[in-house]
Amino acid sequence: MSSGSIPCQCATTIGLESCKECGCDSEPWWRGIVITVDSKGGAIEDYLNDNYNGRSGGFTTTKEKLIQELTTTYGMQNGSAEAEWVSRSLPSRPFKDINDVAYALISHLPPISWNRVQPNEFIWRSGNQSVAYGQLLSVGQDQKAIMIGDNGKKAYDSFGIGERGLSGESCPLLAAKSRKAAPGFPKEIGILDGFPVFFNPSMEFEVDLTVMGQTKATRRISAKGVARFRISDPAVFLEQIGSKGNYNSESSFSVLQKYCEDLLKKEMSQHEFDELKSNGSLLENVLLTNAKNVGLESLKVTFDWIGELGPGMFGGPSAMPPGMDPQKIAQLRQMAESMRAARMAMPTSMQGQAATGVPQSMQPASSLCATCNTANPPNSKFCNNCGKPLPVQPTKKVCPKCGQQSDLNIKFCGNCGAKLP
Numbered sequence: 001m002s003s004g005s006i007p008c009q010c011a012t013t014i015g016l017e018s019c020k021e022c023g024c025d026s027e028p029w030w031r032g033i034v035i036t037v038d039s040k041g042g043a044i045e046d047y048l049n050d051n052y053n054g055r056s057g058g059f060t061t062t063k064e065k066l067i068q069e070l071t072t073t074y075g076m077q078n079g080s081a082e083a084e085w086v087s088r089s090l091p092s093r094p095f096k097d098i099n100d101v102a103y104a105l106i107s108h109l110p111p112i113s114w115n116r117v118q119p120n121e122f123i124w125r126s127g128n129q130s131v132a133y134g135q136l137l138s139v140g141q142d143q144k145a146i147m148i149g150d151n152g153k154k155a156y157d158s159f160g161i162g163e164r165g166l167s168g169e170s171c172p173l174l175a176a177k178s179r180k181a182a183p184g185f186p187k188e189i190g191i192l193d194g195f196p197v198f199f200n201p202s203m204e205f206e207v208d209l210t211v212m213g214q215t216k217a218t219r220r221i222s223a224k225g226v227a228r229f230r231i232s233d234p235a236v237f238l239e240q241i242g243s244k245g246n247y248n249s250e251s252s253f254s255v256l257q258k259y260c261e262d263l264l265k266k267e268m269s270q271h272e273f274d275e276l277k278s279n280g281s282l283l284e285n286v287l288l289t290n291a292k293n294v295g296l297e298s299l300k301v302t303f304d305w306i307g308e309l310g311p312g313m314f315g316g317p318s319a320m321p322p323g324m325d326p327q328k329i330a331q332l333r334q335m336a337e338s339m340r341a342a343r344m345a346m347p348t349s350m351q352g353q354a355a356t357g358v359p360q361s362m363q364p365a366s367s368l369c370a371t372c373n374t375a376n377p378p379n380s381k382f383c384n385n386c387g388k389p390l391p392v393q394p395t396k397k398v399c400p401k402c403g404q405q406s407d408l409n410i411k412f413c414g415n416c417g418a419k420l421p
Contacts, residue, residue, distance in 0.1 A: 015185030032130035037085035043074035107134035114198035125247035213268035225303035237295030
């Protein structure tokens, strides 16, 4: 069968040349495994695929004949890394079929291991979608590995430090969910439909949080803090966070950051601004208590700034969160300017309500200065223009008929029904 064939999508059995479910040609049992020393493919893979279809029975060759054919027909260079690996890996014996050749080479593939390139990496997956019985898994110092199903979402068998061969016995949970061997197919040849994911169980990592949300009264606020985590339940973490980031450190970190931000926004929406501003532990506790749901232990969560997001928040340096990322500041500034522009486009009668959430008719009247006749913001004590004391604004209406006091927005006395001034 040509190596370019489309794999049968319903095949559940290895060792068959045609699928028992649909009758189409099955892919080789080693589908998904790169059989070469440098993980790039080469002459040996072309040889195996070309000799698979219709040749798994009645096929006999020797090590010497196989190497000669790889050299003369498939272009393998003498002295190359691939040639040396094939010569070193194949035993000097006859091979009864192409499956026998493939298995002999797979059992000599380099161990699957995590060579951490960046010190801030905390998760890594191998490139193959499947692994074969006989492949070696090498887990180093400060590492653990978990076998993930080929759908990329479910965690199965786990391993600590050391080197071991992968098989149905060492990976019983994943083997139970993997393709089965056809009757009469060699028992030592098998496939695990999944791949190992490595992680550092002791590594601590920090998530910077700059969150924009709304309070219970829909006031826009922003909070800036940092959370420090450590993986406490690897299986849960890999399923809930790692799988969404394709088991890449940078992508998984972004998934975790979004998870934290969503939790914080939800918590913001359940409180008033004054409550949040004076009690940062409300936001801290939501991460401390929910981290375990994604397999993490919260070591420390702190918020050093919680403020309101609005047109005036950029009035000076003290109005900005300390150390905020310039890109975040630009985003907040743009939002603030958009809010200001939307407010200015409103009818004058609605602008006060947009700013305070209170209808214009219910807001205190502006204070008019008796000295310079300048209108000042409600509740001002001194004139913004000349600095003279302003008349004290009434906080209640007094009924001229019965003396009952009422709120400023009340038009008629609730005691006697008289019209209020």
